[in-house]
Amino acid sequence: MLRVRSEWRLVAVLAVGGGCSFDPGATAGSSGDGSVVDPDGGGGGDDGGGGGDASDLCETWDPVTPFEPCDIDPRGGNLELREDGTYLYDTMTDELTFEGGPNIIHESQLIAGGNIRLVTTKHFEVGDLAKLRVIGNVPLLLVAWDKADILGTIDVSSSGVAGNGAGANPNECAIGGPTPGGGAAGVTGGGGGGGGAFGGDGGSGGFGGGALPGTGGDGGTAVTGDPGLRGGCPGARGGSTLTGGTTATRGSGGGAVAIAARLVIDVEGVVHAGGAGGNGAVSDESGGGGGAGSGGLIWLDAPDVTLGDAAVLAANGGGGGEGADNNDAGDPGDPAKAGRTSAAGGSSGGNDGGNGGAGSDIDTPDGAMAGNGGNDAGGGGGGGGAGIVRIDGTIADGGATISPPDTDF
DSSP states (O other): OOOOOOOEEEOOOOOOOOOOOTTTTTTTBBHHHOOBBBOOOOSSSSTTOOOOTTTTGGOOOOSSSOGGGOOSSSHHHEEEEOEEEEEEEEEETEEETTTTTOOOOOEEEEETTTTTTEESSSSSSEEEEEEEEEEESSSSSEEEESEEESSSSOOOOOOOTTTTTTSSEEEGGGGTTOHHHHHTTTBOHHHHHHHSSSSSSSOOOOOSSSSSBBBOOOOOOOOSOOSSSSSOOOOOOOSSSTTTTOOOOOOOOOOEEEEESSSSEESSSSSEOOOOOOOOOOOTOOOOOOOOOOOOOEEEEEEEEEEOOTTTOOOOOOOOOOOOOOOOOOOOOOOOOSSOOOOOOOSSSSSSSOOOOOOOOOOSSSSOOOOOOOOOOOOOOOOOOEEEEEEEEEESSSSSEEEEHHHHH
């Protein structure tokens, strides 16, 4: 078990809770509407509070997620994100804001040699009409000394529009990663890039068309064994028919979030860690489409984990990009869906380029192989493989959607 470094940062900010308003002129610890925020969570005891003897709770808590409870001091107060709208948290800058407002008070630290951001709270909640979007170069580990209630949405997914989720595309992705589509001067159609892999394999890219086709890239290979807390992996770029030509870019893997609670985790909402779609090839080069990113990682760790019938835990791969012909650019693949179905590969319908491969879904962990190009056109990019959903604890499942199905390690 990794030991937590004592490198705490208290963000000097304004707190928000149910009904609290933001007031840039309020002092630290005040919500601006007369309520008082206690960043240390009050006294100790067995209610998950932040004070008291450090041995009262930490020595009886043995989490599976990579942190040591007795190294956490202070433990933090309640972090209840209940406003209707979007909260944004950056794991690198440690800034938590609501709709562009001031920073929200919380306790956090970097652990595992600076490779994981740990946020510690007494009670953690995302309200039913709230969304917590998490970005940054390292994954997020949320620690609740009492319980965690996910009524709304936690989003660590990656897409071309929203950017990368927290901890996407880690260095470990270089092992077993996908290969780019083939292409060079004289090639009649570029090959599509392979799809990214994590919990499932990435799909192969399609071959280009014509007399001298570029080869399709190989899809990435799924990890074996316990990967720990890390994000998903990107696809590979497509090939071009020109020396130094513009190649279709890859899609990023999904990010990673772990939630550890001493008592219980209740999920009634959505946790999304899907991968991004690959980009389509540009016109006039007959290039291959970009491979899609794999899903990321969702990890729940508590003695009791309750999943409601509307709960969704989704870490699917994205769809690969479409190849191009001499007249038409390829369409991008769709980002992964927060549900049980696959993301579609790029497919314009009026283009001789190969279609992108679909991403993973609840029944198919591997990304789909892309289509080959025709009439001197480029091949499609491979679909992204599944990420990983992991649940440690006793599960009470009321009919939740879990895609891919949760994995034991």
